Amino acid sequence: MEVRIFKDKDQLGEVLAEILVSRIKSKPDLSFGFATGASPVPVYKSMIDYYRKGLVSFNKITTFNLDEYCNLPREDENSYYSFMQENLFTQIDIKEENINFLNGNAKDFDAECKRYDNLILDKGIDIQLLGLGRNGHIGFNEPATKFTKNCFKIKLSESTIEANSVYFTKNPMPHYALTMGTVSIMRAKEIFMIATGDKKADAIYEMINGDISPLCPSSVLQLHPNVHVFLDKDAAKRL
Ligand code: F6R
DSSP states (O other): OEEEEESSHHHHHHHHHHHHHHHHHHOTTOEEEEOOSSTTHHHHHHHHHHHHTTSOOOTTOEEEESEEETTSOTTSTTSHHHHHHHHTGGGSOOOGGGEEOOOTTOSOHHHHHHHHHHHHHHHOOSEEEEOOOTTSOBTTBOSOSSOOOSSEEEEOOHHHHHHHGGGOSSSOOOSEEEEOOHHHHHTSSEEEEEEOSGGGHHHHHHHHHSOOOTTSGGGGGGGOSSEEEEEETTTTTTO
8 A cells, every 4th residue: 555644635636636637638538436425525626726717627527436324315405415415526527427326316226236247347447446434344345344345335333423423404414325335445546545533543553563354445446556645744643
């Protein structure tokens, strides 16, 4: 794993956006796996700046988001679909038909997960962005006794509910989600992990130095040949 430490999240966002934009310039039809949450926001902001300055076009890229809450309307302000619309998609020239999401309101969750797996297998993911849960989760692959494989429905852990319920000021937070599995994530050709703030420091330490174990799902990244870990000083404080 390559580990890079930045003075703050804005500097991290600028450097990573510059890398992603240069990758798009070499391969305009790049396929991305995108994450939601606070961690990638500075990267998305900086990507929008590149677009506004006319330095890049996103009109050929394809995106697959990692996860989505179950039984939360897509239009709800807390759905991950709304998050991506607000923080990136409505501000760049991506084509609606190239945006892919798990449907957390599907009638048959197994069929929905298979549909998404097939789409990902068909297209492949060139670059996957990941955030990190305080408990070491990636996507919504929570600590467990076994590594997960493909997309599936998960009951969220207490740690994740505690961390994310701050965003749910009007309605209670859903306790289930659909997520790409560990194997789906590991199939990406290249992975950029973003972690900022001291609440991530223990999880970063375990991910890099701990045993490879489903009790810390992100530790599986030690086995991937092309992972870059982008940290601010606080998230890196135990390294
Ligand atoms: C979000 C996701 C999660 C987050 C993680 C960190 O799509 O899959 O794994 O990346 O929970 O969240 P933040 O960045 O809000 O600390």
